[in-house]
Amino acid sequence: MHAETLEPHGPKPKRHFSRTNIMLYGTLLLISIYYLMPLWVMVMTSLKGMPEVRLGHIFAPPIEVTFEPWVKAWSQACTGINCDGLSRGFWNSVQILIPSAVLSIMVASVNGYALANWKFKGSEVFFTILMLGAFIPYQIMIYPIVILLRELGLYGGLSGLVLVHTIFGMPILTLLFRNYFAGIPEELFKAARVDGAGFWRIYFRVLLPMSLPIFVVAIILQTTGIWNDFLFGVIYTKPDLYPMTVQLNNIVNSVQGVKEYNVNMAATLLTGAVPLLIYLVSGKLFVRGIAAGAVKG
Amino acid sequence: MSDSLQQPAPLTQRPSRWLHNLSAKLASLPMVLTALVVFVGCTVWTVFYSFTNSRLLPDASKFSLKQYEYLWTQRRWLISIENLAVYGALSLIFSLVIGFFLAALLDRKIRGEAIFRTIFLYPFALSFIITGLAWQWLLNPDFGIQANIRALGWESFSLDPLNNPDLVIYGILIAGVWQGTGLIMCIMLAGLRGIDEDIWKAARVDGISTVKTYLKIIIPMLRPVFITALVLISAGIIKVYDLVVAQTSGGPGLSSQVPAMYVFDKMFKDQNLAQGFAASTMMLVSVMIVLIPWAYLEFGGKKHAR
Amino acid sequence: MDKQNIPYSVQIKALGLKFGEHKVLEDLNLDIHQGEFLVLLGSSGCGKSTLLNCIAGLLEISEGQLWIQGKNVTWLEPSERGIGMVFQSYALYPQMTVRGNLSFGLKNAKVPPAEIKKRIERAAEILQIQALLERKPAALSGGQRQRVAIGRALVRDVDVFLFDEPLSNLDAKLRTDLRVEIKRLHQQLQNTMIYVTHDQIEAMTLADRIAIMRGGKIMQLAAPAEIYNRPKNLYVADFIGSPSMNFIEGELQNGVFHSPAFTLNLQDYAFITSPSSGQKVVLGLRPEHILSGTQAATASQQITARIDLVEPMGSDTLVYAQVQGQKLRVRMDGQAQVTAGEMLSLGLQPERASVFDRSSEQRL
Numbered sequence: 003m004h005a006e007t008l009e010p011h012g013p014k015p016k017r018h019f020s021r022t023n024i025m026l027y028g029t030l031l032l033i034s035i036y037y038l039m040p041l042w043v044m045v046m047t048s049l050k051g052m053p054e055v056r057l058g059h060i061f062a063p064p065i066e067v068t069f070e071p072w073v074k075a076w077s078q079a080c081t082g083i084n085c086d087g088l089s090r091g092f093w094n095s096v097q098i099l100i101p102s103a104v105l106s107i108m109v110a111s112v113n114g115y116a117l118a119n120w121k122f123k124g125s126e127v128f129f130t131i132l133m134l135g136a137f138i139p140y141q142i143m144i145y146p147i148v149i150l151l152r153e154l155g156l157y158g159g160l161s162g163l164v165l166v167h168t169i170f171g172m173p174i175l176t177l178l179f180r181n182y183f184a185g186i187p188e189e190l191f192k193a194a195r196v197d198g199a200g201f202w203r204i205y206f207r208v209l210l211p212m213s214l215p216i217f218v219v220a221i222i223l224q225t226t227g228i229w230n231d232f233l234f235g236v237i238y239t240k241p242d243l244y245p246m247t248v249q250l251n252n253i254v255n256s257v258q259g260v261k262e263y264n265v266n267m268a269a270t271l272l273t274g275a276v277p278l279l280i281y282l283v284s285g286k287l288f289v290r291g292i293a294a295g296a297v298k299g
Numbered sequence: 300m301s302d303s304l305q306q307p308a309p310l311t312q313r314p315s316r317w318l319h320n321l322s323a324k325l326a327s328l329p330m331v332l333t334a335l336v337v338f339v340g341c342t343v344w345t346v347f348y349s350f351t352n353s354r355l356l357p358d359a360s361k362f363s364l365k366q367y368e369y370l371w372t373q374r375r376w377l378i379s380i381e382n383l384a385v386y387g388a389l390s391l392i393f394s395l396v397i398g399f400f401l402a403a404l405l406d407r408k409i410r411g412e413a414i415f416r417t418i419f420l421y422p423f424a425l426s427f428i429i430t431g432l433a434w435q436w437l438l439n440p441d442f443g444i445q446a447n448i449r450a451l452g453w454e455s456f457s458l459d460p461l462n463n464p465d466l467v468i469y470g471i472l473i474a475g476v477w478q479g480t481g482l483i484m485c486i487m488l489a490g491l492r493g494i495d496e497d498i499w500k501a502a503r504v505d506g507i508s509t510v511k512t513y514l515k516i517i518i519p520m521l522r523p524v525f526i527t528a529l530v531l532i533s534a535g536i537i538k539v540y541d542l543v544v545a546q547t548s549g550g551p552g553l554s555s556q557v558p559a560m561y562v563f564d565k566m567f568k569d570q571n572l573a574q575g576f577a578a579s580t581m582m583l584v585s586v587m588i589v590l591i592p593w594a595y596l597e598f599g600g601k602k603h604a605r
Numbered sequence: 606m607d608k609q610n611i612p613y614s615v616q617i618k619a620l621g622l623k624f625g626e627h628k629v630l631e632d633l634n635l636d637i638h639q640g641e642f643l644v645l646l647g648s649s650g651c652g653k654s655t656l657l658n659c660i661a662g663l664l665e666i667s668e669g670q671l672w673i674q675g676k677n678v679t680w681l682e683p684s685e686r687g688i689g690m691v692f693q694s695y696a697l698y699p700q701m702t703v704r705g706n707l708s709f710g711l712k713n714a715k716v717p718p719a720e721i722k723k724r725i726e727r728a729a730e731i732l733q734i735q736a737l738l739e740r741k742p743a744a745l746s747g748g749q750r751q752r753v754a755i756g757r758a759l760v761r762d763v764d765v766f767l768f769d770e771p772l773s774n775l776d777a778k779l780r781t782d783l784r785v786e787i788k789r790l791h792q793q794l795q796n797t798m799i800y801v802t803h804d805q806i807e808a809m810t811l812a813d814r815i816a817i818m819r820g821g822k823i824m825q826l827a828a829p830a831e832i833y834n835r836p837k838n839l840y841v842a843d844f845i846g847s848p849s850m851n852f853i854e855g856e857l858q859n860g861v862f863h864s865p866a867f868t869l870n871l872q873d874y875a876f877i878t879s880p881s882s883g884q885k886v887v888l889g890l891r892p893e894h895i896l897s898g899t900q901a902a903t904a905s906q907q908i909t910a911r912i913d914l915v916e917p918m919g920s921d922t923l924v925y926a927q928v929q930g931q932k933l934r935v936r937m938d939g940q941a942q943v944t945a946g947e948m949l950s951l952g953l954q955p956e957r958a959s960v961f962d963r964s965s966e967q968r969l
Contacts, residue, residue, distance in 0.1 A: 026404060040433040043433070137534050145566055195663060197684060198710055250432070267436065
């Protein structure tokens with residue numbers, strides 16, 4: 003072939019497997035393995051019987067699939083004297099999660115709305131303190147809160163923990179809602195005022211119906227956050243009422259008895275199922291939630 | 300005149316300043332209470348009692364710096380601080396580098412971006428407890444990665460950080476980075492997507508290589524995003540607790556202790572409240588060391604520019 | 606029309622507005638007649654929108670009083686003032702239908718349903734939006750949205766309409782169409798309308814009177830023709846007219862304007878105050894008042910200029926010319942055949958000029 007016949011003409015030939023592309027996808031695949039490995043190993047281990055686990059091939063799929071570890075983790079695994087499995091912790095977590103999420107989102111959304119549209123003298127000062135509070139290590143506030151809860155008669159119960167989650171969810175949620183409401187054109191708010199709507203009517207009739215996405219983001223944020231909490235659960239509830247995450251740690255890291263790795267992995271996956279499911283279903287909204295929470299506006 | 304619209308009684312007096320915006324003030328009450336009672340009140344309370352001799356119960360009868368002097372003589376505390384420093388510095392570097400690298404890879408208009416993003420971010424949805432337990436299992440010398448690679452014929456291969464006091468913090472680091480980089484990637488990716496397409500076009504017309512464009516143009520433009528990521532990682536590091544509890548319970552021995560664990564044990568196990576208060580006050584101080592320069596750069600700078 | 610006998614609709618008395626220590630509006634007085642179309646005109650940041658928000662009650666004023674329809678409304682809520690307002694971004698409630706948008710305010714005021722229905726039908730008929738009533742705003746075009754926004758003010762059945770740059774978000778053609786419609790609406794309803802804009806064409810075409818604002822103050826309040834022909838000061842002269850007025854610095858000596866470029870006898874100019882000899886002044890000549898071609902000879906005085914640049918615009922041609930280093934913009938007929946470098950004979954008309962004192966910048 004002569005060089006002349008290869009004179010550029012028409013579309014440039016595309017090389018699907020160019021060196022850069024192979025490197026790019028190769029790197030991505032390799033990193034993906036690192037990220038997926040724990041999940042893969044957990045699932046595989048949880049589907050094996052203990053004899054097979056002891057063979058040590060944790061990466062290999064089970065020769066004989068069994069769901070017994072899952073059943074055992076859910077209904078028989080022991081923490082201390084209770085041997086009714088993770089189900090107890092699951093229902094505790096549900097009872098903590100629902101009121102905490104509802105309460106914190108209600109309070110923070112109204113609060114964010116007030117900050118965005120009804121600024122009053124000092125409102126920004128309190129908001130700044132609230133935001134700085136998000137960076138204070140929890141450890142420094144833990145003990146005085148124990149005292150406060152004891153005074154209120156809420157220490158050790160679920161309602162105390164609900165209150166704690168509401169308080170510590172406030173900075174991020176208030177920021178989220180404030181920024182969202184501040185992004186709604188101010189003229190809409192003015193129009194509603196000319197139309198004679200007050201604080202609550204504007205909130206419920208004008209803003210709420212157009213804010214569904216941000217509420218979904220807030221629900222995702224709070225659900226994963228509260229479900230994954232360990233510290234507050236340990237401190238502010240009694241062992242009977244421990245949330246699932248705390249119970250999981252106690253089951254897996256208990257020093258008594260023979261370690262049943264397959265049951266432990268099943269328990270871990272059961273506990274992770276809720277946030278993982280939320281993550282997979284919500285997709286982009288989850289990303290938006292953490293981005294909105296993370297990048298201050 | 301608009302007779303049909305509601306006619307209120309004419310106001311003869313200016314409405315009171317306090318009643319003005321009353322609903323908004325009521326709605327902000329939870330925020331005000333949280334900010335003042337919890338964030339300011341509880342913090343000040345703890346700092347105050349860290350100068351006392353409180354043991355089982357808060358007791359403000361004596362004041363001294365004794366708790367702090369004692370704290371800094373404790374081997375456990377010193378190990379905790381060292382661990383935090385190593386873990387903090389390395390997780391900062393790894394999170395930023397890997398996070399940016401992943402974001403840059405995903406920003407190359409690749410196929411299956413959504414799938415890769417899902418894979419890199421899913422650990423962030425999981426708790427530190429789950430992260431710790433999963434990696435505890437993977438790093439188990441008898442069953443985990445080490446055993447499997449040895450089974451392949453590489454007999455001398457060793458990956459057993461969790462039972463080695465010198466390496467245990469790196470074992471925790473692997474897990475921590477696995478959990479947290481997805482978030483940093485997301486923030487970086489959002490930053491990269493926010494950069495004007497025309498910048499890339501201009502760099503292409505100027506014949507600047509992709510890598511050079513990232514290093515010389517894109518990264519400097521992403522400065523605010525990097526700072527945000529930095530602050531987020533730092534704020535997370537100081538709270539590191541759950542991960543260590545799940546993965547090693549602070550062991551072997553005292554080798555993977557962290558400050559948060561020290562605080563917790565002193566307050567709730569050892570009945571040595573004031574010591575726990577002093578340790579938590581030190582945690583606050585270290586956060587302030589990170590936060591104040593950032594706040595100054597971020598907000599102080601803006602005021603001058605105005 | 607003798608406006609003195611018509612009662613005032615909106616009265617602004619010594620109004621002041623402060624944000625902290627920063628004074629935005631100060632001692633502002635403005636009386637607007639019943640049925641008048643008043644335009645607040647100015648560049649961005651001049652305080653025109655702020656003033657409108659004060660009238661609406663969306664901003665709380667720091668000093669002074671506001672009267673609407675003979676009632677002191679200074680401390681009333683926006684909805685209690687008997688006003689309707691139309692916004693630049695339309696500000697329609699996105700989740701409500703057009704009907705919902707129109708009825709929201711009336712429902713809040715507890716107007717009976719039958720009455721609401723009647724008013725919506727009337728407004729829809731006036732604005733030709735009957736077919737859109739059940740649609741959501743997202744399904745409407747920009748022009749339709751703004752019509753609905755006007756409708757929202759219309760159903761309130763009020764005497765005063767406030768418009769905050771209502772046409773700025775529309776494209777050029779729609780803007781012209783809707784401008785005509787707003788004028789027609791005003792003729793039909795005879796309401797008081799206060800209209801904020803930065804567009805001088807809108808101001809000139811719509812207004813009974815224009816208030817030109819700058820830095821929170823009213824620079825001139827007058828009918829459009831008066832503002833165009835007899836600007837009260839340099840700022841107004843420069844602001845109104847496109848391309849803007851030519852300004853030539855010089856001196857007055859015995860009623861004759863002297864500048865390095867040319868002299869002009871001002872005996873036909875109607876001075877407000879008699880100027881002193883040797884006074885430093887600025888002569889203002891509108892580009893369209895400089896005659897050229899065959900008409901140049903009809904003017905009282907001629908000069909010759911060299912053409913630097915020609916901008917043909919179809920309906921007319923803009924010529925950038927020079928007389929002895931003095932730059933002049935001249936508007937010529939669109940069919941004029943001129944090219945850069947040519948010499949051009951121009952006619953000046955002192956009776957249509959404006960003369961300002963150079964230091965006080967006020968019209969003489």
